[in-house]
Amino acid sequence: MKQTFGYVIIICSMAILFLLGNNIWNEYSIALSYDKHLKEEIELPDIKFQQPLKMYNRDGIVFTEEYIEWRTPVQFEEIPEVIKQIYILSEDTEFYEHIGFDVSAIARALAANSTSESIEQGGSTITQQLVRLRYLSQDKTYERKLMEVFYAYKLEQLYDKETIFEMYLNEMYFGNKVYGIASAATYYFQKPLEQLSVAQMAFIAAIPNNPSIYDPIAHFNNTKTRQERLIDMLAENDIITYEEAKQYKDEKITLKIKTKLQEYPAYSTYVLEELKWLIANDEGLDIQLKDAKTEEERISIQKEIDELFENVLYSGIHIYTALDAEKQFEDEQKINNILWMENLQASSVVVDNKSREIVSLYAGKNYKKFDFNRAFQGTRQPGSSFKPLIVYAPLFETTNYSPNSTVSGGAYCISNFCPQNYGGAIYGNVSIATAFKHSYNTSAVRLLNTIGVNTGFEYLNKFHFNSIVEQDYSYAAALGGLTYGVTPLEMADAYTSFIDGSYQQVHSIREVTDLEGNLLYKWPAEKEVIWSPHTVQYMRTLLSEVVRSGTGVGLHANSTYIGAKTGTTNDYKDFWLAGLTDEYTTAIWLGFDKPKSMHYLEDDQIHFKIFNVIMN
Template identity: 45%
Template structure:
């Protein structure tokens, strides 16, 4: 019996041992190397540092610099002076090209050097560790952060070459005052590119990152200068510079010349930001928060935005608004479009405009008054009924379903030509014509323009003389008038010509979507009638000698809005005058500031 039990126990023990061996083998096969675990847990994808973006005018002159939270102008390693590279290697990580991301010997050496000098001359972290901290971590002094720093540094060394790490490092390090990267520091503190700095100036800015708050040149100049001299001493001791260079660099006076970011023409630039979102939305089919996030990513990636801005005409428009609107609380906006190229060349947001304030040219929706008549009434009527400027219409009293509009000063005029009715902006003929066209049919024309505020509530007879629920922006109305320069074809105008990355690759371009509004014959008739408005009608104060000039005024009830939209052979311009909180401006209207502003701008723009 004992023998049988012994055999059974032996068999059971061997079976268990065999199963254990199988399980161990299975687990062993599932064990991942440390490197594989790091690859899985610490993933380093493509590294992109935030960079400044730039906006240019039509002459490719810089007009605005978009600065992110991190001001940075990226510079390739090959363009960084060798002495600058050597400074950071000898002061931060002398065994940079030898270690694999962390350096025990370097930590020990740094501790000894710092102990002897009584100063923090050398850091314990390698350049790779510092880069890892700047890219992926924070600056907390904890063991967890330090361990993470080591692991990230190890992964960086596996993914990148030493030169790639050094390039990223020199573009990532912090130089105080929101300045990141050595090229940005050179331009910020000395208003010159890095390659133009002397050895003394290079050593001076290279002193800052070791402790940016302590070595802040603006608040602790003396401390920064002392560290610069210690750096120069190290370079001399190591034979990297000769005695003559050492003494010259150390004795050179350091004169800071701070550079402010370029930021001109805030009215125009504010709109460019909005239009950038439009282009992104069109190309990528996104909106809302997703669009805002994407636009921020694009600007942080570093792009060049090339625009159509004409700085001379822009400044003329700004000055004209200021000159002719000295009245308190009265505002104005002007838009100028080069309709030969469908480009917005000037755009003002209001008097004394500040960047990103409420922009009256593209954000203010106002009642258009009689400025809508050519688009909603006369153009469609002539197109549908093949009318001429000399076709007749009654300017007498009109009433329908309780709606009884009046002409200016409540006068009636009997039968008049279409040309006369438009020339003097009679109201009852316009309402009569809209009634004859049919509201649906007339609005079918208006829908082709880019009026974003149109609603079905606007489909009523008062629209003939500018009665809308929300209204139009000066930019929308001015753009619509470019149709009269295009033989009846509407094309949305853009401020942006193209957006490229910093290497010149095109990311976004303005689309071309032409829409036929009416026939060329209708358009020719309208041009003739609009010319009479300026020559002898309500806009004659805007007249100046020109091969062609035409347009239409608009005044809303109680003189709350004053408009003039007009064109020459080359440009279409629109001017709006009013108060942000609509109020009566009858006294001001007699001075016709909208016409004087328009004339001043267009005379400056004339070839």
């Protein structure tokens, strides 16, 4: 019965439109085209709004926000009563009585507009305004106005009054990309809505009437004038006393404009990339991507991952991370100071040994958000820093060799591949410990030949080296000779296996929740044992000998243990350093974005200086 009555009212309204003037007659044909909407079920579009994303550091403090529009929805019962009264009295006194539209208000507006070339007076209810905010354009035409009536009536059928009012208060525009009354409170005063004074509530309530004219930042006095009118209106309707009204109008309004938090961009940029990996892992798409047989299949799976990622971002989430904000800040400052030479760049990743969490990340000098992030995007040849992963640890794991075993450091060729030691030096039989700490290349290739290239890569593939390709399965890999290379993130990740032999992919994200706190994503806690205890013992001994009396002399840390491996690529185009202490594991790259020789910087040991500041 109510539905039929609503349709009758709409039809009658159309008749009124016809009778009110020549301008209406011109729009009547448009109105008739919507007659089918009266006979069919009106389907409202499914509308979704982007919600803010927040990242929290390890102490639970927000350090980054991502949003285009500032939206913080609030439930109806949490909205102060005075806010509700302001909008009922100023926008729609018959809100709780009408069925979505007010025929008398529409008639008054049409009468006022009949002598004008365009619509000047709206006559819209709160429900109609919500329709306009959610579903329709702001164009002032009779065609749009009629659709507004249809949709408003439909909304009233679907939702109760409180729900409609709640949606309205959450979706009004408050200028400066701010939507919703609670968002306005946090944006203009940096306070929750319930903590605002009545004067402050009335002040932000003044804005939506015309967000340009009543923009508090650009036109503060205009906003204050309308605020006082709204306060007077409350007094005139006995919501407050006139004495209270005077007190509220006299209260000084001081804005405290919210600024978007964008701290530690190197870390936050990586977190967003890791979130994509986490979603793919949770959905099993990472395995599908790895096993894709064709490029077309790979592109399709990647597209699915990207769409899921965008949907999660759009929904509004909280990302809790392991960021050590103090360390991140200090690491960035200290590395920036070390990189005194123009265009010289570096990147590093520091991992907490106990949790396998990334606590700081350096993406490059003068890094800005969404620049090329060298820590996880910069693939470069790793040089000898790769040897522990592909040669020595697999050797100890699969043979009876030990650091005291003997290996030749003399000239050596496999087919046309003839590696050379540093400076072209040739050595006789030496211990593996000596070959390791002085980084003899011919010894490393001999040992890879002993276990076989496939065995070396079998262990390497247990980690997350994403740029390894089939062409890399060669003896050159013993020296870090790869087609594309590796990143500092991947190297630090793999080196964590030398902590205790177990491996869990390093990560920055602790957990991801929706806006209500429901858990969405979290990395699995399981660890895989890669190296046996004797391999771990051998490797930690070799790495510590590098620092004590090998190529790593000059490294230091306030730790009972320190071990590392250096790496230098052909023509000194890259300097690497990967290692660990009791507390942290790290990998550091130093070089130029456009590779060129750094032979003249070899004695400066700049990457050593970086290690010494970020590992202490």
